[in-house]
Amino acid sequence: MDDNKNIENNSRRSFLKGGAAAGAVAVAGVVPGVALASGGDVIGHPAEEGHKWSWEQPVEPIPARHIKKEVDTDVLVIGAGLGGLSAAISARELGVKVDLIEKNKFPAFRGGHITAVDSSLQKKMGIENDSRQIIRELVYWAQGRVDEELIRTFFAKSGAAMDWAIDMGKKHDLDVTMWEGYYKGPDYTEQPVTHFFHEKGAELSYLYGNSKGIGNAALVPAMEKEARAQGVDIHYKTPSVQILRDEQGNTVGVIAGKKGKYTKFNTSKVIIATGDYASNREMMQRYDPFALQADAQIYFPNKCNTGDGMIQAMQAGGAMQQHEPHAAVIHLEAGAASYGFLHVNANGDRFKNEDVNTQSKSCTKELQPDGIAWTIYDRDWADQVKSQVDANLAGGLFYGQMWQPWGKGFNKEVEIETQAAHINDGKVVVANSIAELADKMGVPAKQLEQNVARYNELYELQNDVDYGKRKELLTPIGKPPYYAGKLASTVLTMCGGLSTDSSLLVRDENRKSIPGLYVVGAAQGEFFANDYPTICPGIGHGRCLTFGRMAGIMAAGGDVDKLLPSIMV
Incomplete structure (x- = not known):
């Protein structure tokens, strides 16, 4: 499992203990002129000032x-x-x-x-x-x-x-x-x-x-x-x-x-x-x-x-x-699904209009403190997502479903099963109050409570004056249990x-x-x-x-x- 984990500094990513999906273990053949990092899977080495890239060597x-x-x-x-x-x-x-x-x-x-x-x-x-x-x-x-x-x-x-x-x-x-x-x-x-x-x-x-x-x-x-x-x-x-x-x-x-x-x-x-x-x-x-x-x-x-x-x-x-x-394909593959719900950072603060694609969310997340972000929702989440996707209001990877065939609609039962697996491995945490949820997330409870309350105000207004999200995608967070999904940016292809x-x-x-x-x-x-x-x-x-x-x-x-x-x- 660990072979697919972080490609850079693991220390700031300890909250991702759920890990990434694993693949098989076939590694590269040696290419003449390419320096191999010692002791592991990673190819190449960090550059220093005046460094000549390995492929530029004779x-x-x-x-x-x-x-x-x-x-x-x-x-x-x-x-x-x-x-x-x-x-x-x-x-x-x-x-x-x-x-x-x-x-x-x-x-x-x-x-x-x-x-x-x-x-x-x-x-x-x-x-x-x-x-x-x-x-x-x-x-x-x-x-x-x-x-x-x-x-x-x-x-x-x-x-x-x-x-x-x-x-x-x-x-x-x-x-x-x-x-x-x-x-x-x-x-x-x-x-x-x-x-x-x-x-x-x-x-x-x-x-x-x-x-x-x-x-x-x-x-x-x-x-x-x-x-x-x-x-x-x-x-x-x-x-x-x-x-x-x-x-x-x-x-x-x-x-x-x-x-x-x-x-x-x-x-x-x-x-x-x-x-x-x-x-x-x-x-x-x-x-x-x-x-x-x-x-x-x-x-x-x-x-x-x-x-x-x-x-x-x-x-x-x-x-x-x-x-x-x-360019790089950076999606939310290794973590929980993001959907279009409230997104908060490690401080419990909202930081974006969530009405965007998985690539945008993955990249924006990296600019937050310690690169950490969560998506927050309540017990009505599955019905809300299905309603949005089936009404052609939203969708895409890690919001809609990977293999949703034409004309079949969003499969709520499969999504609920997937969330249960994410809960089991720690990618999604569950609580009966926002304060308890904050504790499990490791974010300040007061800040998260304030941001959830503000988001609910915007829902009542049916107008996201803070970030401009479409009113059709605003959903209340008021019915326990409450959920927080860890967002994990994942490089798929350069x-x-x-x-x-x-x-x-x-x-x-x-x-x-x-x-x-x-x-x-x-x-x-x-x-x-x-x-x-x-x-x-x-x-x-x-x-x-x-x-x-x-x-x-x-x-x-x-x-x-x-x-x-x-x-x-």
Whole structure:
């Protein structure tokens, strides 16, 4: 369990004794030139003044005598996640030889929300999206510090990529539906773009962070089966170590494996699909130090997202995206659900308009004393949340429900079961008075009582003159028992990556594309900046699927516009 706990200073996080959800325990392979912190899971080391980042150190070529085997292939994919498997299958469908290497002993996957627009499923359900407006909002969210052409390409081709995945899923007895739990508000509104796969007959609930046969846990294993059936050669426990280029700058291969037993893959087409770097503290300190303040970091397989592909690409002459800081997906995954109730800090004081998304709450919380925050509500909480979500007043992650299928409404019974589990592990505390609740929270009783009384006044007024929350989301706190849920900011993905052109090729510091070196998924840059935009839930996985398929087609020499037709955006 402890492997997924705090990625930074634990001392100020002792109130989170409930802990984060755990994953499996596969760790990163060693990358030449990367310093490994001694004695633990954390990769990298803190920087000092005048420090040179580890990936900037000279890297010696691996001597030929250390290479025990050579493999000739047409396309080599690095990473067996959603993006890598999409790329490998897409390339293999065109008849070329494809090898896929993965440092873990099984595929990597997490979550399951996948953004796409104009898919066959959306058309069937009568769901329409204004892609042009969504693109404008994404560019606005990033303050224009992204590659708009790359974003437009995604929206033009995401529907066709989703249809391809849907057809594949049917071969492996998977269904797909739309998520209806997205946030709905007059100013902040998430878009109905989120698809998720599930096994036929799966119980579409997310009880205490657990689900079976839903999301990428269903889709990615099915994709692995499809890759094997198509003839992709998959090499597990084979970490990429060095990306090779010739004197003309062309990509010529990859050295992979473990020291003393390296395999050299000879190829002119390499697709980097190695994920993000949220388990690499040195990279986080370099590209987004704010994210280090989060309470927890969750990934699966555990701690394997160490930025290997990005580091190796930089060592081979590639560059990271131009804009910093990088965006980070920081949600309330490791703690209690926040809903839209009164939020207070460690002093018992209200500190925000709670009518916002999980990303905003996670980040705002970090600016409070000791980074501590709670959500406060009374015995009517479940009916209040269901009423708000079902009336399309609110929702989103950790307010609505993770796998709420289209047209089914908020499942109150499952939410009550989840809260009971949170009470059992200390993420939610219960009391018969506000003073008793304050004592269990460790906050000043007088301050909490005053803030609850003030919040009740605002409810009676039906006007939040303090923070401006919509009156429809104001609820009284007056019926015991009273509840306080601990909010825990959780880094899921770092969303900055390699400089990427519109053909998904890695670029160097002069913004010149490197022939034959593609990048997809979270290792790809230029798509996000500053903050992760939550208006399209699942857009990170969406670009894994869409750009993975694009890169596989292009690397195999296929016609991407014919095989992945665009919509007008």
